[in-house]
Amino acid sequence: MSSIVAIVGRPNVGKSTFFNRLIQRREAIVDSVSGVTRDRHYGKTDWNGRNFSVIDTGGYVVGSEDVFEAEIDKQVELAIEEADAIVFMVDVETGITPMDEDVANLLRRVNKPVFLAVNKVDNSKRLENAVEFYSLGLGEYYPIASTNGSGTGELLDALVEALPEDTREEEAELPRFAVVGRPNAGKSSFINALIGEDRYIVTDIAGTTRDSIDTRYNRFGFEFNLVDTAGIRRKSKVKEDLEFYSVMRSVRAIEHCDVCLIVMDATRGFDGQVQNIFWLAQRNRKGIVILVNKWDLVDKETNTMKEYEQQIRQEMEPFTDVPIVFMSVLTKQRIFKAIETAVEVYQNRSKKIKTSELNEVMLPIIEAYPPPAYKGKYVKIKFCTQLPTPQPQFAFFCNLPQYVKDPYKRFIENKLRKEFNFTGVPVSVYFRKK
């Protein structure tokens, strides 16, 4: 898993400018905490071939000076707790402020790599002035200008050098199942229930970073890694921070898994946050299983489960071919069914269909239901093949790929699902010129 780098410092020193330079057009996740702090940003980047995540911890506060200082302290505390390396940014234009000294005091005691970035060093005069920042007692500093990027290369060279080794590649290539969901959905109870009862457990591997724990698991003849995002509890007193970091952990777990087990609380429903996680998993083209937990708490009548399921499927549109398991970790109802289902989804995702078989099945369907003529032209699909990607992607070769529209692509996707079973797995269909 990639490491986390946090950027801390008081407002206006240039943290978000630096962050934006690192992330560029890549997507950043913005976490708006209403009223109290300004947006926090989280994004991924790479330097010298090393991937890492960056947090701009924000920290702009409207309110009195005390609130303001408390906020900065909290920001730094969180960075110390969560990050693998810290960039402490100061501003040569203003020089050292008391708040910079406070932050330096906190950071001097930290047992993690800290990089002092003296920003806004746009000219040689400022380069000279930067020397005063030695007195913060943090050792060497990096003069940079975030607006034009000067000096940032040296800083990033040193930074990635200090990051812990990326150990993911060394791990055996076991399927990875990530257990994700909102806090309190029952993720840790679920994992404890599985592990507690299981004699086949092989080892506990401490996560490569502190934000997840991998447990090697062996059952039903399947071996996989369970990625637990809930296993580590934060001491943080602040609820919204907990929530933010829990989202961040989920994002990372999703990016590094094969199948996402999305645990939701039946009493809360498929709400906005669950939908976000679902959408993220889908966009990352991961296998998905929805686990509706705490089913014991729901009053049931004849059709309760069916209706509940229909409601969820409505929210999932257009990707509705996803298994939904109603379970209760408390009563142990269907918890192994959940795992069996995840294994099935994993198999669906790794399925490779022979070109001959694929054409045998799909060409007659296409012949019976050809793409509609477009501007008086007919699309002729000649053959199809599955691409050698980790997740199912299919290419259909034809004369006029640009005339094949989305409804027909969906039609083909649905036929593929029906004929070959890709339940729980996003499938891509491409039309290419031949």
Ligand code: GDP
């Ligand atoms: P943050 O509050 O720490 O995130 O700071 P911002 O990134 O919003 O930057 C605050 C101000 O400093 C903005 O007006 C930036 O344009 C300016 N700024 C950022 N980096 C530089 C720099 O390298 N040189 C100069 N001259 N200004 C900068």
Ligand code: GDP
């Ligand atoms: P996490 O934050 O997602 O890891 O959630 P936890 O595993 O800590 O569970 C949150 C709370 O929900 C705990 O009090 C659990 O005992 C409770 N809980 C978990 N699963 C169930 C369930 O199936 N039924 C009921 N009634 N409570 C559950």
